Amino acid sequence: MPDLLLELFSEEIPARMQAKAADDLRRLVTEKLVAEGLVYEGAKAFATPRRLALTVHGIPARQPDLKTERRGPKVGAPDAAVQGFLKATGLKSLDEAKIQRDPKGDFYIGLIEKPGRAAIDVLAEILPVIIRTFPWPKSMRWGARSAKPGSLSWVRPLHAITATFGLETEEPDVVKFEVDGIEAGQTTYGHRFLAPSSISVRRFEDYEAKLLDAKVVLDPERRKDAILTDAKQLAFAQGFELVEDQALLDEVSGLVEWPVVLMGSFEQEFLKTPDEVIRATIRNNQKCFVVRDPKTGRLTNKFVLTANIEATDGGKVIVSGNERVIRARLSDAKFFYETDLKTRLEDRLPKFEQIVFHEKLGTQAKRIKRIERLAAWIAEFIEPQLKIGARFYEGNSAQYANDVEQAARLAKADLLTEVVGEFPEVQGLMGKYYALAQGERASVAAACEEHYKPQGPADRVPTDPVSVAVALADKIDTVVGFWGHDEKPTGSKDPFALRRAALGIIRILVSNDIKLPLLKSIDVAWLGYALNEAGVIGEAEHFSNDLLAFFADRLKVQLREQGARHDLVDAVFALGGQDDLLMIVRRVEALGKFLESDDGKNLLAGTKRASNILSIEEKKDKRTFDGAPDASLYSLAEEKALAAAIEQVKAEAGAAVAREDFAAAMSAMAKLRPPVDAFFDKVRVNDDDAKVRENRLKLLNEIRSATRAVADFSKIQD
């Protein structure tokens, strides 16, 4: 079956858009083909800086013929109905129609045959539409045609379209169409500098091969492989190793059609600047890789660049040109760094009074004040619980409090440094360097960096007790502030990354085994805003439960991602008064384990059965069956046994929950199972004696309330 080759040749496409554009092209063309009844065998798309290319192979030469039946009027229907039917079906007379019998009578059936069209004609129709409506993130007009409305928009000026269709064994045909004056043909061009002349291409195989001869590597994966292999090799040859960087590799491979990897160097003295700053400078501004010394783990004074040409001088001029630029950039970075070191972090703070953090949330200065206050409260609250890190502060609460206060005060100060102004991605990290340089304690310096963590689900969770307090305070202040000012995430929109912050809070608490009552924390955080605004803000009550539900949602998402059952979170939250995330997680874990055991499964079934019976009878009698059962009304041994078991389990589970031993609470719960099973086996709840019936329903209610010591079983899905 024939194949399609399509190439859209343009001026330089931004590197970051290429991969998605290639994918969009493949998707749009193949979806349209399938919609037209042309089911293909395979498709692959490619992008270089100057072209998008697509090959679709195994397309049928023609669309299948379409046969549809149309039911017409009854035999003997009035002439107007018959004429309408003939017109709609295109039949000349009723002789061409079939007659079909069904229970309602005999009906005319018209058979409409729509012959399939040649695939090349279908392509000539769909390709220009796809090109005209291509989903570039940003597109532009150009040239004389842009004077008229409706001219073609493309990411950058589009110069040529190659579109051929045909069998492997034959000379393919050009798919004939034009878009805004550009006629599809079979002429493309090689590398801009190394082989600029036109090339005539037939089909994908010779297209790719001829491009390679013309110094164009079509497949981005091949370009990436070549760059990575050569870059590693160059570094290795000098006894170093390449600092790999996938995002940079993706970008660089989108800037060249013919990658040529070269190595340059810079002066040793620049290595006095922190590695991260050197890397950010070289990577962001020059799109070059850096190289490290495996012996020390630190950067060396080398960099790896990817040129787009095989220079006639072997790349000497290119390397020296890049070295000059990198030298100038590093010298700026070094200057920024040294300038930053001259000002102490605390001396930068007054400037925050003029910087608005968010219109509704006030200035950065106010924000820092709030974080300080909240961090101090959190530190005091969690200090007795800290285990590993706490040994540094054992018996020295004052030192811990001081460190948290200092860290909270300085943590944002690096935002005002030159280096962070230039490279926002090293925020926090620079704070650590500057804090260390001005003699802050190690924990304070670490918190400057770590209070931003965890940034995403894969990021490290801080464990240092100072970092923990400041990270929690920073995140809680943000979430509470935006929530309280009604700036909540909606759908896919979460402009202030509140979901990430909430998840960060959950992860910090759980992985450090820290108990922190959320409602109280929300109140304390919100009071910070009230103090900022001199009391103009009311209580947190109007949003704190809503915010708690948001945390519950985040927790569910988090647990689901870890493979845990999110309905268990609901079962625990439904108990009410649950605002300690660590306890909720522990309870959910214990509950999950319990429900995997036979005892758990059967107890759940028994409890549900009790609930079901109760809700039916409650409806019938229009009343509830609260209150203690009357022991004197028990007539059967199973009733007595169950009542005794409930009593015992309630006491044991209650005590276990009180000491936060949820596993023990579950074990206690397990003891309910045999008497519950026996009860349902032997006892008829709806006894003829109304008093006995009421008493038995009360006993059932007791099962439900006993299990509520650990969770609301009715929220658990089977």
Place this chain on the structure above:
Amino acid sequence: MDASLPAHMRPDRSFQGLLLALQRYWADYGCVILQPYDMEVGAGTFHPGTTLRALGPRPWNAAYVQPSRRPKDGRYGENPNRLQHYYQFQVILKPSPPNLQELYLKSLAAIGIDSAIHDIRFVEDDWESPTLGAWGLGWECWCDGMEVSQFTYFQQVAGVECAPVAGELTYGLERLACYLQGVDRIMDLNFNGREGAEKVTYKEVFFQAEQEYSRHNFEHADTAMLFEQFKMAEAACKKYLDAGWKDEKREAHLMALPAYDQCIKASHVFNLLDARGVISVTERQSYIFRVRELAKACGEAWVHTEAGGAA
């Protein structure tokens, strides 16, 4: 590069030689070679030869050098590559010709950048001027990792859609010259291409000016007066725009250029105030907005003039 050039005129030896070579190249192409606009502007784009001429249907090909003032970038002449006053070479071609990239690459060849040994790249750069209400798509042009030009297809200028689109090329002359001459500091550039006693460096021409203007821009510029000037320029711009309509039908405008001068003035005064650090972050946005409103009103007027209109 033209091999017949005498040594002192070669772009790789002489700053003015570079400038003249670019002028010559674009003159050969058929551009009108304009002279710098006689007002302080932040970039070559502000020249009415670009801002206003980019609007309307009439073809327009022009090139010129524009001294550009960025008061905030002054470093008292001490920074190797930052100045508060520098030169841009500006080319504007409307409609953008289909071979604009080739024309640009040939202009690099004309100043001695050989694409057989230099790595020339078009790296995404979406251009936007909030004060001019303008945006376009294009690239930073890199030569061996150094940005040597801006290349933009204007989509909108002064709030008006470009129809047709104009192509704009901006060469940063000092940086380009440093690269060609192989010097690391702008002040070390050979200005006139002569050697020995006849040689004049960039420092001899501009160092004192950099020092004096840095002092002025950062320390002494009279802010009370500047605030006043901003208001006056803004008011004058609006006044001239109002007065410029030929009649009540508001179909023809007769004073777009003088009004636009006041917009340029306001923009530069704002830059000076900004350098003096007397404009807060929030005020900054509102000043930019006010200049943009002037620019948009001027653009609107311009498309109703003879040169900017369809007539």
